[in-house]
Amino acid sequence: MGRLASAYGQAVNSHRAARAHLDTVRGVLGAAPTVAPVGDDVVARLARLGGALANPAPGVTPLTDQPAAVRIGAASTADGDFPVLVPLGGGHHLALDADAREPQVAGLLRALVLRLVATAPPGQVRVVGIDTATLGATFGPLRPLLDAGVLDPPATSEAEVAALLDAAEQHARTAQHGAATARRLLLVVATAAPPPRELARLAALTHAGPAAAVCVLLAGHPSRLPGETPPPLGGTTAVRLNQGYAHVGDPPGAPFSADGSGLAARVLLDGDPPPASVRALAEHLGTATRRADALPFTDLLPQQRWAESASTGLRTVIGRAGGGSTAAFATALTLAFDDATPHWLVGGRTGAGKTVFLLDVLYGLAARYSPAELQLYLLDFKEGVSFTEFVPTGRDPSWLPHARAVGIESDREYGLAVLRELRREAQRRATALKRHGVTKLADLPRDNPLPRIVTVIDEFHVLLAGNDALAREAVDLLEELARKGRSYGIHLVLASQSMTGIEALYGRAEAIFGQFALRVALPGGGGVLDQLNDAAAALPVGSAVVNTAAGAVGADTVLRFPDAHAAAADLAALRHELWQARPPGSRAPAVFKGYEAARIEDDSTFAGLRPGGRRPMALVGRTVDVHGTTALFLMDATPGRHLAVVGTAPTGGDVLRAATLSLARQHTPGDARFQLACLVTAADPVADDTEAALRAAGHPVQRLDATGLRDQLAALAAEPTGREYLVVFGMDAAAPVLGATDPVTFRSGLDDLRTVLRQGPGQGVHLLGWWRGLRRLADDLGGTQNRDDVACLVALNVPGAELAVHLGAHDLTYTPRADRALLIDRHDQRIRLIVPFVGDGHEPDGER
Numbered sequence: 001m002g003r004l005a006s007a008y009g010q011a012v013n014s015h016r017a018a019r020a021h022l023d024t025v026r027g028v029l030g031a032a033p034t035v036a037p038v039g040d041d042v043v044a045r046l047a048r049l050g051g052a053l054a055n056p057a058p059g060v061t062p063l064t065d066q067p068a069a070v071r072i073g074a075a076s077t078a079d080g081d082f083p084v085l086v087p088l089g090g091g092h093h094l095a096l097d098a099d100a101r102e103p104q105v106a107g108l109l110r111a112l113v114l115r116l117v118a119t120a121p122p123g124q125v126r127v128v129g130i131d132t133a134t135l136g137a138t139f140g141p142l143r144p145l146l147d148a149g150v151l152d153p154p155a156t157s158e159a160e161v162a163a164l165l166d167a168a169e170q171h172a173r174t175a176q177h178g179a180a181t182a183r184r185l186l187l188v189v190a191t192a193a194p195p196p197r198e199l200a201r202l203a204a205l206t207h208a209g210p211a212a213a214v215c216v217l218l219a220g221h222p223s224r225l226p227g228e229t230p231p232p233l234g235g236t237t238a239v240r241l242n243q244g245y246a247h248v249g250d251p252p253g254a255p256f257s258a259d260g261s262g263l264a265a266r267v268l269l270d271g272d273p274p275p276a277s278v279r280a281l282a283e284h285l286g287t288a289t290r291r292a293d294a295l296p297f298t299d300l301l302p303q304q305r306w307a308e309s310a311s312t313g314l315r316t317v318i319g320r321a322g323g324g325s326t327a328a329f330a331t332a333l334t335l336a337f338d339d340a341t342p343h344w345l346v347g348g349r350t351g352a353g354k355t356v357f358l359l360d361v362l363y364g365l366a367a368r369y370s371p372a373e374l375q376l377y378l379l380d381f382k383e384g385v386s387f388t389e390f391v392p393t394g395r396d397p398s399w400l401p402h403a404r405a406v407g408i409e410s411d412r413e414y415g416l417a418v419l420r421e422l423r424r425e426a427q428r429r430a431t432a433l434k435r436h437g438v439t440k441l442a443d444l445p446r447d448n449p450l451p452r453i454v455t456v457i458d459e460f461h462v463l464l465a466g467n468d469a470l471a472r473e474a475v476d477l478l479e480e481l482a483r484k485g486r487s488y489g490i491h492l493v494l495a496s497q498s499m500t501g502i503e504a505l506y507g508r509a510e511a512i513f514g515q516f517a518l519r520v521a522l523p524g525g526g527g528v529l530d531q532l533n534d535a536a537a538a539l540p541v542g543s544a545v546v547n548t549a550a551g552a553v554g555a556d557t558v559l560r561f562p563d564a565h566a567a568a569a570d571l572a573a574l575r576h577e578l579w580q581a582r583p584p585g586s587r588a589p590a591v592f593k594g595y596e597a598a599r600i601e602d603d604s605t606f607a608g609l610r611p612g613g614r615r616p617m618a619l620v621g622r623t624v625d626v627h628g629t630t631a632l633f634l635m636d637a638t639p640g641r642h643l644a645v646v647g648t649a650p651t652g653g654d655v656l657r658a659a660t661l662s663l664a665r666q667h668t669p670g671d672a673r674f675q676l677a678c679l680v681t682a683a684d685p686v687a688d689d690t691e692a693a694l695r696a697a698g699h700p701v702q703r704l705d706a707t708g709l710r711d712q713l714a715a716l717a718a719e720p721t722g723r724e725y726l727v728v729f730g731m732d733a734a735a736p737v738l739g740a741t742d743p744v745t746f747r748s749g750l751d752d753l754r755t756v757l758r759q760g761p762g763q764g765v766h767l768l769g770w771w772r773g774l775r776r777l778a779d780d781l782g783g784t785q786n787r788d789d790v791a792c793l794v795a796l797n798v799p800g801a802e803l804a805v806h807l808g809a810h811d812l813t814y815t816p817r818a819d820r821a822l823l824i825d826r827h828d829q830r831i832r833l834i835v836p837f838v839g840d841g842h843e844p845d846g847e848r
Helices: 001-030 042-052 103-119 138-148 158-176 198-205 275-293 354-368 410-434 467-490 508-514 564-578 649-663 681-696 708-718 731-739 749-759 774-781 784-790 800-807
Strands: 067-076 079-088 093-096 126-132 185-190 214-218 236-242 245-248 266-271 314-322 331-337 342-349 374-380 403-408 451-456 490-496 518-521 543-547 555-559 590-593 617-623 630-635 643-646 673-678 701-704 722-730 765-771 790-795 821-825 830-835
Touching: 067 103, 067 245, 067 374, 079 093, 079 236, 093 103, 093 701, 103 126, 103 138, 103 185, 103 266, 103 275, 126 158, 138 275, 158 185, 158 214, 185 198, 198 214, 314 354, 342 354, 354 374, 354 451, 354 490, 354 564, 354 630, 374 410, 403 410, 410 451, 410 467, 410 490, 467 490, 467 508, 467 821, 508 765, 617 643, 617 649, 617 790, 617 821, 630 830, 643 649, 643 774, 649 681, 649 722, 649 765, 649 830, 673 681, 673 708, 681 701, 681 722, 701 708, 708 722, 708 731, 708 749, 722 731, 731 749, 731 765, 731 774, 749 765, 749 774, 765 774, 774 784, 784 800
Parallel strands: 093 214, 093 236, 126 185, 185 214, 342 490, 342 518, 374 403, 374 451, 403 590, 451 490, 643 765, 643 790, 673 701, 673 722, 722 765
Antiparallel strands: 067 079, 067 266, 236 245, 245 266, 314 331, 314 555, 518 543, 543 555, 617 630, 617 830, 790 821, 821 830
């Protein structure tokens, strides 16, 4: 009964379509003159009739319930030409006996695609292609339609063809059951007859009737393979090529059929549409199609926030996936961080939507799992602001409560610090697992859960640039975390534009990337897939290939994901909702902004300084580490506890100011004396500001010139007077005065300087000086053998090779750059990259 009812329904639909077509023809004929004027013959009337029927209202003609009369070419007769129309859509199809390797066939297929897409309402036709004949070349001129989301990447392999037909059959079944997709026509274009089994499946689609909402354009039928009988087609107009012309509707062997089923005229097929027309149509349809196909960002989110458990892994909906190689058939796609896919590798060229994809993933996870179940470490190494919205700003105080550390335009050193922190966390978790006698995070007791950690490193290749000690350590840490993270609930997402040419990975790539079973290839990101896998070769923006077999061929799913940037209001609402629900006592994430200057007035350690501490601290900047700790030196009684700021950058004066003001906050007025000498004109403003700040705090200040500095050094060398700070802006400029020898004592100012450096800390005297050259500092110290007499250094724009010679550290690699410095404490063998403190007039490029 079911089959009978289906057949009856198809017959009714076909009858209605035929009546509608007949009514249209009668209307056109009725509008024609009853008596033909002179010279008006049958051919002329056919030309007028064909012209009228071939121009349906563009953009509004439905193609599912009833066919449209679509032009395929012009019939050539002795009395003139007239357009040849065939019915397409509404259960009608077209078959050509030659495949798309014939230029005539390829051009006609492209013209028909354009005409059908232009005829239907925007978004109501989806085009999928089978192109085993030319491996995708037939659809090349239609590339703008692919970018607009109208045309899917063509299937060119046997597996892709089978997957496409699976999806087409699913579309037909869904449409026949009256779902919403019934209003969308699926246009299947085959550039050549596929193998017998797949050809039979295509033929079955032509018999499915109008309710299936499928239209087939099949080239290369009947197959010319010897001994092979092609399956019969239903509702299909046949076109045969013969000596440059086509015959329409003729059975084999009958050029002009006697039964009226063929057109008694040769037909010159239409060729390629103009490229400008393709581009114009693609631009017109792009917005409407993306709107129809786009998965709203809100559809990624669960109905209830923070309701899921991360004990066995993390899962989130990331977009809409189609069957096999096409995105025309939409189902929600869920991806996971679990034992099977613990880490993800994401590739895509600039503008491919990599940041949008990552935001979709992060917000989807944050909506499903509470901060007790999920923590995020986010690193961005490019010149962008991918993760800015997850941290508090001056305009929006909210933050994502799952975020623990966020790096924006991160330094490589900051990325390395995050990896070190993750390794320490892995070691802590290993201890916890041993204590409970289990081997995986999922096996821990429910009353002692540990949150899973997702670490996203965008443009990770920057972290591994070069082959220096930093890159080598980063590779070691990545390999360790990739191998052990599965057991400890630490998951990595590495994203980049390119996976090649990373020198530090030579010989190590497989050991690391072999742990990344899940690969996401956006447009231009095929490098994350196997070399033989070209599934991402023709992706439009807003889509990706998801592969769960480390990029191997045959494990691909095409994904379309929503544009998170277009849903800015939804994102902000979700972020505020999650922020308002944060647990009591939650701390904002530690944030490192690579472009941001550091100012001592904003430093929490500086704000907390009070008089009475046992060991005064000189604050000089902010350490490039996970928590942005304050960079400082202890000014205690140990020999050598003096500070040398070295480099020509004007930041040197700002660092000296910050160190002086921080020391002053730790003394009550009158408890310490400050001697200030400014020996270079460039430092006058910052020296004046330092003096004014000291006096405002109630501290006695004495200003010195070069001669006064020499006299003060002589007095301090002979008899220290208690707690005293000698602050010199431009210490190298004092060399001529200090180098002169006293004719009576035969001592120079450099002798007194070296005595103060050796003996001063034990007597409460400390020198804070800015030398503009490292060689001058070494000379003032009496050679590198005395370098420990000034144990605290802040190196600004000093070449790494020169610094290594001074320190005797032959493995030191340092490339100076604006707004960065090296903090060097020789007593505890500490070398750290810092963001030096600057004054209010400092510009991000390092100039005032």
